[in-house]
Amino acid sequence: MFTHKTRIAAAALMGAALFPPAAWAANTEELQKRIESLQRSIGELQKQVETLQQESNEKATANDVEGVRADLENYKYDREREYERKNAKSTRDTTVFGTVQVRYSAQSEGAASGNPAPNGERYHTFDVPTAILGVRGNLYKDYVEGRNLEYQLSFAYAKRGTSAHASNSADFNLLDAYLRYNLLPTTDGLEGNRLNVTLGQQLLPFGVEAQSTEDLRPTINLATAVGQLGLATRQTGLVFRGDFKPFVDYAANYRAPLFEYAAGVVNGSYGNKLDNNNGKATIVRAAFTLPVDYASVFRELKFGASAYNGSRPISNAAGKIDSKARQDVYGFDIYYNHAPFGVTYEYYRARTGYAKSATGADTGNARGVGHTLTLFYTFGDQFFNSVKSAAKFDDSWPQSIQSYYRFDYYNPNKGDDLYNVRGRGFDALRVHTLGFNWFFAETTKLQFGVNRYVYDHETPARKDYTEVQTQFQYTF
C-alpha cells in the first residue's frame, strides 16, 4: 500500500513530466483568465440578485396590503365619526364669513354723543364699530355653464346709542339678504360677458366706495357724502349687474370689461323697512375701462357715472307735508389702480327735499355737492395676484403697507351755504386724512389714520378738530 506522501510525490513527478515549465506558464495565464471571467460572472450574478432583492423589497406583500387596508379603515372610521359629531353641517354649500373692527380713537375736541345720557365729555375711546357675521353659498350649481343661483345672508351689530331704554345691549340687524342668479354663463373664461340679477337687501351699485363691502374699504371712515346721503346703506329691491366686451390680456390673465353696467329698482327707504311711499327709487350705473394690456401704464383706469333717483316722505311739526320729496344723487368717478400706486376720485351731486319751516307746508330742495379724492401708494406685494397666490407651505403672506391721503369735501347746502338748517343737513365739511393700512396677515390689517375736520361755519359747539384712529380689522 502506498502512503499518502508517496501518492503526492508520484503525482508531482507525473505533473512535471507531462507539463514542462513553459506549458505551466501558458496554463496559469489561461486559468487566470478563466478565474477573472468567473469573477465577472459572479459579480453580474450578484448585481442581478441585488436588483431582484431590491425589486422584491419594493413590491407590496400581502401583509403590506393588509396594513394599508387597516389604516384606510381607521381613517374612514375616524373621518365619519368627526363628521357626525364635530362638523357644522348645512343643507347647501355654505361659507361662514365675518368682519370685525376693533378701534381706539382720540380727538382734540370733546364729544358726548353716541351713548345714552348721562354722559361726560370724552376725548378718546375704545370701540367696536363693526361686527358682521354672515353666510354665503349657492342654492343651485350649474356645472356646465356656471349659471349658478347664489345667496348671501349677513347681520351686523349696532349699538343702541341714545335710545332711552339702552343698556349694555346691542342690536344685530339684517345687513344682506339676497338671492343672485347668473343669467349668463360664468365658466366660459375671461372673454365671456357677465350678467346677474340680485333680489333682496343689498348694497347699491353707486360709484366706487359706496358699493365696496366693509372689509374692502381702504379708509377707516366713509366719505362724508356717502355717509350723509346713505349711499352705503343696504336697500331692498331688484338690481341687474353685468358687463360686456371684456378686453382680455392673456399675458397676465387680465380682464378689463370695456363696459360695466347696473340698473335696478329699490324701495328707496333704506334697509330693514317696507317702502315708505309708492315711489320706487331707481339706480343706474355705467362704467368704461380702458382696453389696454396689463403691462400698460393705463391698466385698471376706469371712468364711471351713477344716478340714483328716489323720493321720500318729509314732515315737520305739522305732520307729513310731502310723501314724495326728491332724493336724487348723481355721481361721477375715476378709478385708477396701477399697483403700487392708485387714485380714486368721486364727485357727488345731490338733490334732497326738505320742509322749509317748522310748521308750514312749503318744501324745497337742498342741493349738495361733494368731492372725494384718495391717493394710494403701497409698499409690499399685497395687491399682486401672482405673489399673493404663490404656492407655499406655511401661512406666509406678503406683508404690505398701503399709505394714503384723502381729501373729502361735502356741502349738503351748496345753494344756501347755511349751517344746520332744518332738513338740509349740516354745513360744508372738509376732511383731510393721512393714513396707512398695514396688511400683516392674509385677512387682517392694522389701520391708522389722522383726520383733520374743518367746517365752513365753526360754532362753539362745533369746532374744527383733529382725530387719530387706530383699528384692527379682521375678516374670516
Add this chain to the structure above:
Amino acid sequence: MKKLLHTFLSALAAAGLALGGQTAFAQDKPAEIRLGVSAAGVGGKPKIGGTVVANVHLRGLLEEEFAKDGIKIVWYFFPGAGPATNEAFSNHKVDFGFHGDLPLIVGRSTGLKHKIIFSTGKGGPAYFVVPAGSQAKTLADLKGKTLSTFKGTNGQLFLARLLRIYGLTEKDFRIISQDTYAARTSLATSDIDGNITTPWALESRGVAKRLLEIYGDKGADGKYGVNPVTTPTTIWVGEAFEKKYPQIVQRFVNVFIKAAHWSSEEANRETQYKLWTQSGNSYVDYKNDWDGYDLKFRHNPLLDEYYVARTKQAVAEALEFGLIRKNVTVDDWLEPKYLDTALKELGLENYWTPLDKDGKPAR
C-alpha cells in the same frame, strides 16, 4: 399737527424702506435672485416635477452656488402658471422666469422686456383624456361637448394643435378655462368631456381614460422624438437684471446647464422620478411619461434650429388664434451667449445633439 405729520411720514418711510428693501440691490450683486416658476405642485405645493427646474430646486443647487455671496434665492411657484409669472414680472417681482411657449409669447407681445437664455427641454407626450364613462371613440365624437384648457398657458396651444391635426377647431366645442388640477377633478366627476393632461394617476383610480396619445416619431435609437403638439420650455432673464448683473446671470446659467447634464444621465433617471414625486404627482405619472424618451433629448437645453422654428411657429399660431394682437420677433429675443459660455466652461459643447428645424438630429 405738523409734528404729528412729520412723525407719521418718518414712520411710514421707515416701514416702506423695510418692506421695499427686500428687493433692493446692492452695488455689485443683487440681494436676492427671484425665479418665477409657472407651475406648482398638487394642491398648491411649492414643489414641481418633470423638469430640470425641479432638479435644481429640489437639490438646492442655486442656493449652494450663491450662498457664499450671501445672495438669497427666492422661488415663486405660481399655481396661476404662465400668466402669473408675467404678472409678477410686469410688477418687477421676478428676475428670471420659467415659461411654456404661449404665455412667454403673449407676455413679449404686450411689451415685457426679457431675453431667452436657454431651454429647459423638449416637449414630451400629450394625452387627450376623457371621463371613464365616456362613449367617445374619436375627438369628433365630442363635437359640441365641453372641453377644458388652462387659457393663457401653453396648454391652450397644445389643444389648438391637437384639434387641428384632427381637422377640428375650438369652435367645434365649448371650451372652458380650468387649471390643471381643477381639470383633473372635473374629469373624475365627468363635469367636462375632455382635457389634455397626464392620465396615469386618473386611470389607476378608474375615473378617466385616454382617448388619444400623441408621441413624437421614433428615432434610430427607438426613442421618441419631437412632438407635434407639445413644445420646448424656456428660461428667460429680465433685460434690466441681465444688463446689471451679467456675471450673476452666467453663474445662474452654469448651475442649470450642469443640472441639465446630471438630469440627462441615464444613471439618474430613477432618482429624478423619485425626486419629482415631492410635487404630489405620482411616480407612475413620471415613469410612463419619460421612460420612452432619451433623457438627453428631453433635457436638451440648446437654443437650436428646432427651438427657434417651434417658437416662431407658436407665434404664428398665437396670432392666428387671436391670442396676441402684436407680432413677436424671435431672433432678437434670444441671448445664447450665457448658454454657449456654460457649455464651454463645463466641457459640454458636444453633449447634447442640436436638432434641425424639423426636429431631426442636426449632426
